[in-house]
Amino acid sequence: MELNDLPRKGGEWLLGAGPESDIVISSRVRLARNVDGFAFHTRLSAEQQTRLERHLRRAVLDAKVVGNPIYINLNETAGVDRLFLVERHLISKEHSLGEGDRAVIFDRDETVSIMLLEEDHIRLQVLRSGLQLWDTWEKATQADDRLESFLDYSFSPQYGYLTACPTNLGTGMRASVMFHLPALQMSRQMDKVLHAVEKMRMVVRGLYGEGSQAYGDFFQISNQVTLGLTEEEIVERLSAVVPKILEYERNMREVLMKNDRALFEDRVWRARGILATARSINSEEAMSHLSSVRMGINLGILPEVGLGALNELFILTLPAHIQKLAGRELETAERDQKRAEFIRERLALN
Amino acid sequence: MELNDLPRKGGEWLLGAGPESDIVISSRVRLARNVDGFAFHTRLSAEQQTRLERHLRRAVLDAKVVGNPIYINLNETAGVDRLFLVERHLISKEHSLGEGDRAVIFDRDETVSIMLLEEDHIRLQVLRSGLQLWDTWEKATQADDRLESFLDYSFSPQYGYLTACPTNLGTGMRASVMFHLPALQMSRQMDKVLHAVEKMRMVVRGLYGEGSQAYGDFFQISNQVTLGLTEEEIVERLSAVVPKILEYERNMREVLMKNDRALFEDRVWRARGILATARSINSEEAMSHLSSVRMGINLGILPEVGLGALNELFILTLPAHIQKLAGRELETAERDQKRAEFIRERLALN
Numbered sequence: 001m002e003l004n005d006l007p008r009k010g011g012e013w014l015l016g017a018g019p020e021s022d023i024v025i026s027s028r029v030r031l032a033r034n035v036d037g038f039a040f041h042t043r044l045s046a047e048q049q050t051r052l053e054r055h056l057r058r059a060v061l062d063a064k065v066v067g068n069p070i071y072i073n074l075n076e077t078a079g080v081d082r083l084f085l086v087e088r089h090l091i092s093k094e095h096s097l098g099e100g101d102r103a104v105i106f107d108r109d110e111t112v113s114i115m116l117l118e119e120d121h122i123r124l125q126v127l128r129s130g131l132q133l134w135d136t137w138e139k140a141t142q143a144d145d146r147l148e149s150f151l152d153y154s155f156s157p158q159y160g161y162l163t164a165c166p167t168n169l170g171t172g173m174r175a176s177v178m179f180h181l182p183a184l185q186m187s188r189q190m191d192k193v194l195h196a197v198e199k200m201r202m203v204v205r206g207l208y209g210e211g212s213q214a215y216g217d218f219f220q221i222s223n224q225v226t227l228g229l230t231e232e233e234i235v236e237r238l239s240a241v242v243p244k245i246l247e248y249e250r251n252m253r254e255v256l257m258k259n260d261r262a263l264f265e266d267r268v269w270r271a272r273g274i275l276a277t278a279r280s281i282n283s284e285e286a287m288s289h290l291s292s293v294r295m296g297i298n299l300g301i302l303p304e305v306g307l308g309a310l311n312e313l314f315i316l317t318l319p320a321h322i323q324k325l326a327g328r329e330l331e332t333a334e335r336d337q338k339r340a341e342f343i344r345e346r347l348a349l350n
Numbered sequence: 351m352e353l354n355d356l357p358r359k360g361g362e363w364l365l366g367a368g369p370e371s372d373i374v375i376s377s378r379v380r381l382a383r384n385v386d387g388f389a390f391h392t393r394l395s396a397e398q399q400t401r402l403e404r405h406l407r408r409a410v411l412d413a414k415v416v417g418n419p420i421y422i423n424l425n426e427t428a429g430v431d432r433l434f435l436v437e438r439h440l441i442s443k444e445h446s447l448g449e450g451d452r453a454v455i456f457d458r459d460e461t462v463s464i465m466l467l468e469e470d471h472i473r474l475q476v477l478r479s480g481l482q483l484w485d486t487w488e489k490a491t492q493a494d495d496r497l498e499s500f501l502d503y504s505f506s507p508q509y510g511y512l513t514a515c516p517t518n519l520g521t522g523m524r525a526s527v528m529f530h531l532p533a534l535q536m537s538r539q540m541d542k543v544l545h546a547v548e549k550m551r552m553v554v555r556g557l558y559g560e561g562s563q564a565y566g567d568f569f570q571i572s573n574q575v576t577l578g579l580t581e582e583e584i585v586e587r588l589s590a591v592v593p594k595i596l597e598y599e600r601n602m603r604e605v606l607m608k609n610d611r612a613l614f615e616d617r618v619w620r621a622r623g624i625l626a627t628a629r630s631i632n633s634e635e636a637m638s639h640l641s642s643v644r645m646g647i648n649l650g651i652l653p654e655v656g657l658g659a660l661n662e663l664f665i666l667t668l669p670a671h672i673q674k675l676a677g678r679e680l681e682t683a684e685r686d687q688k689r690a691e692f693i694r695e696r697l698a699l700n
Contacts, residue, residue: 269628
């Protein structure tokens with residue numbers, strides 16, 4: 001299966017390229033769509049779901065929304081492979097845990113991915129490296145337009161796109177930016193920032209969406225409101241929040257470098273030392289040290305390691321990735337050893 | 351002052367040479383002596399103490415007990431220098447904190463050191479690298495004999511050498527061996543070992559004698575009884591205990607390597623990584639990692655670093671040493687930074 005080619009590289013969105021890539025990991029737009037003639041997902045019988053899955057698959061492939069597409073039916077996919085897709089941000093956790101025929105279709109760069117029969121019939125996602133919200137949105141809209149010419153979307157003149165959950169009504173759009181905010185986290189300023197962000201009707205989540213913790217000091221900020229705004233207004237509002245967060249983080253980095261330089265340097269150097277030598281490391285600890293190293297490189301404290309290689313490791317060292325890399329299921333202790341080995345090999349820090 | 355030449359090297363006893371030097375750091379014999387015509391130290395007036403100090407100094411120097419001697423009057427010595435001597439095991443903590451004229455005379459190898467007016471008038475110590483108890487004892491006895499021809503020792507035919515504290519009566523001798531027992535400590539087996547050792551009427555202490563903790567997994571084992579045994583019997587009894595402790599530690603290292611190899615390797619490698627990269631480290635943490643690295647090298651897990659260089663660091667990274675190295679008094683934070691820098695420079699691990 002093509003999945004086996006992926007564990008040694010990340011999607012294009014992990015490149016560490018694009019504007020503000022010292023702090024902004026990625027920009028993302030996702031659209032929720034449903035099609036006429038079928039009930040919402042939860043109301044479908046297994047047979048109806050299978051029929052709809054085929055219908056949607058054909059439309060996506062015929063519309064050529066995704067160039068050189070990889071199609072994966074999750075109902076025929078092992079648990080570790082489904083988790084692998086979650087770790088790569090190609091599907092949601094909910095989608096991996098769903099039932100019956102459901103699928104994901106994505107391109108080899110992993111820029112566009114389309115989940116079939118997640119909460120909605122269609123969840124179209126575009127994910128790009130760095131701060132490129134407008135560009136990301138444009139790509140999503142183009143894909144959506146193309147798909148719409150092959151499918152009858154459920155649309156109400158009053159409410160806009162109809163979605164399984166009313167929080168997605170209207171545009172059905174969520175735009176989000178993934179930030180790396182180690183200095184704010186380290187100085188315990190995140191709560192303040194989160195509070196300010198929530199006042200602007202934005203939602204803050206961890207690396208893996210709802211309910212996921214801020215592992216590795218990653219924070220995803222996205223719009224709360226989908227209804228009563230145009231897609232452009234959503235992108236505009238989110239775009240307006242971003243510079244403030246960049247400024248908070250940059251200021252805090254300066255403050256730390258000025259007031260606690262020794263402590264700060266010690267932290268990033270030790271993180272590097274541990275990653276370079278550990279023989280066993282769990283993914284949470286690995287993330288935390290990778291985060292420190294990432295900041296250390298961005299601040300010129302640590303010698304250069306490609307930002308792309310580093311970004312990738314946040315994903316490639318997750319449990320399913322480590323098991324795909326090994327080519328078999330591993331116990332926790334084995335995973336921790338394999339992870340340490342892979343990090344040493346990848347970063348070649350010694 | 352000659353003390354300023356010392357902070358970059360350890361005494362000869364730290365060489366990491368001598369039998370069993372993977373586990374035995376050093377062998378030590380000390381003799382407590384007092385001279386006739388003077389009360390015990392605590393009963394002396396300041397004038398009497400000064401007079402006795404001069405008398406003893408002249409005798410030690412005339413007897414040529416110590417070749418090429420360094421004489422230091424602690425009453426004229428700054429606190430940081432006194433602590434420096436304590437850290438090098440040339441004087442006791444009590445001696446550094448005493449009052450009035452009192453001194454230490456030692457040779458440039460730091461093999462023989464003689465404290466004047468510590469608890470007793472004379473405390474003669476011989477310290478050697480590795481397990482060399484008999485040799486150490488012989489050296490001490492020779493020095494003692496030579497000194498005795500220049501001084502009238504307080505001696506009772508019934509009790510032997512008279513000492514300020516009755517626990518030293520008789521031979522006035524304490525023989526001790528300093529062990530490095532990281533595997534026993536790591537596997538929480540030390541309590542059992544200590545219990546067994548105490549049953550053999552031996553005393554266990556840390557790196558700095560009475561009341562000092564087992565920093566760096568160092569344990570000093572010495573005879574409890576000084577009265578009713580000959581000096582030879584004391585050395586013999588201690589010598590009989592040593593192989594048992596060596597065996598306990600070696601067995602435990604094997605067990606750990608067999609059952610917990612991954613964890614074990616991880617610990618020693620991480621210790622190396624932290625020492626190679628930390629920008630700030632306190633002496634307790636440094637000791638703990640140095641201890642792990644020492645074990646890792648002895649077990650062939652880590653690449654070679656001279657055992658002597660490593661042994662030295664246990665002493666050279668202590669607070670007074672770091673300040674002597676810097677040439678001035680340092681705040682704790684500065685010390686921690688200087689220590690990290692010195693370890694990186696010394697071990698050149700990167």
